[in-house]
Amino acid sequence: MTAVQSVERPTMECETQHFLMAQRQLDEIAQEMGLDPELHERLRYPKRSLIVTIPVRMDNGTVRSFTGYRVQHDVTLGPAKGGIRFHPEVNLGEVAALAMLMTWKCSLMGLPYGGAKGGIRCEPWNLSLGEQERLTRRYTSEIINLIGPDKDIPAPDMYTNEQTMAWIMDTYSINVGHTVPSVVTGKPVSIGGSFGRTEATGRGVAYCARRAVSHIGLKKESPTVVVQGFGNVGSITARLLHDTGYKIIAVSDVHSGLHNPKGIDIPRLQAYVSEMGKVKGFPHADEITNAELLGLECDVLVPAALGDQINDRTVNKLKCKIVVEGANGPTSPDADMKLHEGGILVVPDILANAGGVTVSYFEWVQGLMHLFWSEEEVNNRLEQIMGRACDQVFEMTVKTGLRPRMSALRIGVGRLAEAKRLLGLYP
Ligand code: NAD
Numbered sequence: 001m002t003a004v005q006s007v008e009r010p011t012m013e014c015e016t017q018h019f020l021m022a023q024r025q026l027d028e029i030a031q032e033m034g035l036d037p038e039l040h041e042r043l044r045y046p047k048r049s050l051i052v053t054i055p056v057r058m059d060n061g062t063v064r065s066f067t068g069y070r071v072q073h074d075v076t077l078g079p080a081k082g083g084i085r086f087h088p089e090v091n092l093g094e095v096a097a098l099a100m101l102m103t104w105k106c107s108l109m110g111l112p113y114g115g116a117k118g119g120i121r122c123e124p125w126n127l128s129l130g131e132q133e134r135l136t137r138r139y140t141s142e143i144i145n146l147i148g149p150d151k152d153i154p155a156p157d158m159y160t161n162e163q164t165m166a167w168i169m170d171t172y173s174i175n176v177g178h179t180v181p182s183v184v185t186g187k188p189v190s191i192g193g194s195f196g197r198t199e200a201t202g203r204g205v206a207y208c209a210r211r212a213v214s215h216i217g218l219k220k221e222s223p224t225v226v227v228q229g230f231g232n233v234g235s236i237t238a239r240l241l242h243d244t245g246y247k248i249i250a251v252s253d254v255h256s257g258l259h260n261p262k263g264i265d266i267p268r269l270q271a272y273v274s275e276m277g278k279v280k281g282f283p284h285a286d287e288i289t290n291a292e293l294l295g296l297e298c299d300v301l302v303p304a305a306l307g308d309q310i311n312d313r314t315v316n317k318l319k320c321k322i323v324v325e326g327a328n329g330p331t332s333p334d335a336d337m338k339l340h341e342g343g344i345l346v347v348p349d350i351l352a353n354a355g356g357v358t359v360s361y362f363e364w365v366q367g368l369m370h371l372f373w374s375e376e377e378v379n380n381r382l383e384q385i386m387g388r389a390c391d392q393v394f395e396m397t398v399k400t401g402l403r404p405r406m407s408a409l410r411i412g413v414g415r416l417a418e419a420k421r422l423l424g425l426y427p
Helices: 017-033 037-043 092-109 129-142 162-176 197-215 232-243 266-276 290-294 333-341 355-369 375-400 404-423
Strands: 048-057 063-072 080-086 114-121 152-156 224-228 247-252 257-259 286-288 300-303 322-324 345-347
Touching: 017 037, 017 092, 017 333, 017 404, 037 404, 048 092, 048 129, 063 092, 063 129, 080 092, 080 129, 080 162, 080 355, 092 114, 092 355, 092 375, 092 404, 114 152, 129 162, 152 162, 152 355, 197 232, 197 300, 197 322, 197 345, 197 355, 197 375, 224 232, 224 290, 232 247, 232 266, 232 300, 247 266, 247 290, 257 290, 333 345, 345 404, 355 375, 375 404
Parallel strands: 080 114, 080 152, 224 247, 224 300, 300 322, 322 345
Antiparallel strands: 048 063, 063 114, 247 257, 257 286
């Protein structure tokens, strides 16, 4: 069953390669589950897209204008939720595609949110802290009509962090005249952030890795792990798996990789990276390239850096049993199919990296209640929600023979479709 192709709808500005890939995923699952074609057509496009020009006074006194975006893909199940990234490659299509993914992710995890994403096209590494602050504050005021604790709640993403969230919260609060912590998540604990939020995505990835290992029946005391990317997600995943007895045999960052078949001492590497800023030069491992890292024989491969790392060019090199997607969109649709055919289990991004948005949800709830939980409580609740979602996806995979990505989408899209059916169409 295909979406209703309305003759009046021209090609939309968001229809970039990246967005078309997200649409293709939806089309595939819509066909598989026999989704109502009119509903399918509605879900193929974002609900709202805003493009803003952001003038910023630079340190040298000149004024430079940046382009920013905020896209809400869906708001059926609750306010929109999604990160804000600063990157030179940010464009409407990328933001719209990521907003759509957020819709499926929130629905899959059973969170009362729709999906959103935002971003500013800039080179954050070339901006001073003051320039970043002015850029963030002006962007916030340009999108202020869209956001709010009941409307749309931003969070950090690539090259934004808890400081960025603090600036957004402050700008929003000043404009409405009172403090509104729940307008953002991923903010510092001292201003209403949640314990466990910084580690939440890596914790969820590590949890999924362990569940996947037992799902395929791998009976090994120390499964071997390769992690691409040693930032927030990659380093926490590596640390937590290391602490539960897994052997992390390789890691990498943007500069280079490290390999030690006997296992890398992750706490020592973390200390080294916080001092040196990169993994290169760590004395207890051999240096390898990112391309070599992807082809290493291991039980679990965790791509935790960029999108499109496992693609037509790299997929045939993989020698792992399981891929757990820490990053968003690290595997192309064709590569995903190939991995499935080759018997490699892929735990898809909308499940594997959903720990971040799940603890963001906890942060939002705690902020609205003005009642804060201990780190232990946060982690226990996270494991409960991740465990439930893992079980549902693996069960669906066994029952239907679908790839795990399609099983996850089927659950996410199915829940939303049911909600839309019950709510009906206004007017
Ligand atoms: P980060 O900026 O903290 O870390 C990124 C890491 O990737 C760094 O170590 C960087 O050096 C490395 N890297 C960059 N380019 C690389 C390349 N070409 N090859 C190898 N390594 C490279 O970012 P993060 O927060 O850890 O996010 C990583 C991924 O996880 C992103 O795709 C992000 O969208 C996704 N994600 C993050 C969260 C979160 O809560 N942080 C939640 C969901 C998804």
